[in-house]
Amino acid sequence: MRLVVLGAGESGVGTAILGQQKGYEVFVSDFGKIKDSYKQVLTDNAIEWEEEQHTEAKILNATVVMKSPGIPEKVAIVKKLVAQGIPVISEIEFAAPFTKATTIGITGSNGKTTTTMLAYHLLQSAGLNVGLAGNIGKSFAWQVAEANYDSYVLELSSFQLDGIIDYKPHIAIITNISPDHLDRYEYKYENYIDSKFRITKNQTEEDYLIYDADDPAITTWLQNNKTRAKLIPFSLTKTFEEGAYIKDNIMKVAINQDDFTIETETIALEGKHNMKNAMAATSVAKLMQIRKATIRESLSNFQGVEHRLENVLKIQNVQYINDSKATNVNATFFALDSMNAPTVWIVGGVDKGNDYNELMSLVREKVKAIVCLGIDNKKIIDAFGTVVDVMIEANTMQDAVKLAQRLTEKGDAVLLSPACASFDLFENYEDRGNQFKQAVQNL
Known part of the structure; x- marks a missing residue:
């Protein structure tokens, strides 16, 4: 079993470490320069690597290839791999089978970092043994190799979702969709929207999709396509039997015949978009059966995300x-x-x-x-x-x-x-x- 990793950044090095631990022969190739700190890790773990080139003979004999999210599909080496029928997957797809942890996957054009950090804060404050990964901090694969969490909150970009085949989060969130990164999607907005919805493509009736019911791109997709996941909408303008909404300055989250309410002014985050992020993260906390008092306290003391308002x-x-x-x-x-x-x-x-x-x-x-x-x-x-x-x-x-x-x-x-x-x-x-x-x- 030969694992080739393209791109020696956080996700690439994490995947290499996990692959080696699971008995793969591992080769890491980066077309650019590799950071010294990552070179050291690869060398210390006796993992073969190269930089500023892709040696085809060492890549095209792979059993499976993990491509870092920053590398576009249109790169020559990726096209050759695909033409040969070698699976090219993302770090999330590679690492997920090696953990029994429940994963909560969060994607969207905006708000995903705040929602991810807030969901993590809610679960961690409740004493859950929870990891934080994806686009944030230490890579998911690296944590699967070295840590032993019961659940993970993962921030997932569309690029990470493009490389999934079987992965499914137990709870998925799509915060919103607006045109972004269209240069990677043939300048077709619908391709980018489909990419975001890959988060729910393998979900079953046991799983949940939390989504912004005010977002036209999301609601149109859901009208025209099917997901088997149980739908949990959130909105600033509509109300639901099951879902989250705000009415008369009260945020209400109704899930599984159990209602949670909080006055919006006691929530630490400010702004309409942050009320949406709070509704999405609180829906996760409710699904994970966190106590109401803990949710209230965590919503009122959350510090927010650096570089975001x-x-x-x-x-x-x-x-x-x-x-x-x-x-x-x-x-x-x-x-x-x-x-x-x-x-x-x-x-x-x-x-x-x-x-x-x-x-x-x-x-x-x-x-x-x-x-x-x-x-x-x-x-x-x-x-x-x-x-x-x-x-x-x-x-x-x-x-x-x-x-x-x-x-x-x-x-x-x-x-x-x-x-x-x-x-x-x-x-x-x-x-x-x-x-x-x-x-x-x-x-």
């Missing part, structure tokens, strides 16, 4: 907010929607085919000035140049924050919510968010 500092009565994780228009829509003060908005980066029109009414209502932070800001300037009074460009975070400060007065807010990827000026969204926080602290 994170309050950094208040300086001269101006609140600085880091929402660097907003890498698409839909995420920025939620951020602007939750702003209650006149806002100086820092926006820009690598555009993934954004349509800024859907932000227009919010920008008119909430934004007093825009600071463009990117190498190419033309599209943003064309979209909002006539809508806001002040629009300026910056090409370092330091400058962007200083310019934003000059444009504020008491009671305003400065919001970094880029609506774009970060790769033009930063390593990733975390680097962008950390530079923002540093720049704010230096004011």
